Amino acid sequence: xxxxxxxxxxxxxxxxxxxxxxEQLPGKLHLVRQDINGFLRKEEKKLRRWHKALLLNIIxxxxxxxxxxxxSKSLALKKLKVAGLSVEQLVELAQLLRKLFRAMMITxxxxxxx
Numbered sequence: 001x002x003x004x005x006x007x008x009x010x011x012x013x014x015x016x017x018x019x020x021x022x023e024q025l026p027g028k029l030h031l032v033r034q035d036i037n038g039f040l041r042k043e044e045k046k047l048r049r050w051h052k053a054l055l056l057n058i059i060x061x062x063x064x065x066x067x068x069x070x071x072s073k074s075l076a077l078k079k080l081k082v083a084g085l086s087v088e089q090l091v092e093l094a095q096l097l098r099k100l101f102r103a104m105m106i107t108x109x110x111x112x113x114x
Contacts, residue, residue, distance in 0.1 A: 006051045009108055010040060013101050020096060031079035036097070039075040046071060051105060061106040068105070072098040 014036060021032045040047070050067055053059040059067070075097060077090050085093075 006048050009104065013104050017097055017100060020100065021093065024093065028080060028083060031083055034079050035077045042074060043071050064106060065102055068102050
């Protein structure tokens with residue numbers, strides 16, 4: 001069975017996140033892309049390690065969720081804040097992106113392990 005690699009998963013997340021944001025904030029995609037890329041670069045080592053641990057069944061999806069929640073606050077969408085989005089819009093968008101990433105990681109890993 002071929003294991004899902006981290007890099008294609010991240011590319012799929014970026015694609016889906018941009019699509020999601022495009023529906024809500026047309027014209028702000030470049031800012032979202034910068035914020036997402038910054039988050040993924042900053043947290044890459046942890047995310048890769050946790051992805052591997054999920055694939056090897058070292059941690060459960062619930063444990064991954066708790067770990068991810070701990071770092072997901074760094075997905076602050078600072079570029080969008082500077083662009084003038086309201087605090088409510090930023091919080092809602094950040095929550096959507098966090099849920100998307102977490103769901104993709106867990107779903108893909110569960111599919112690989114079944």
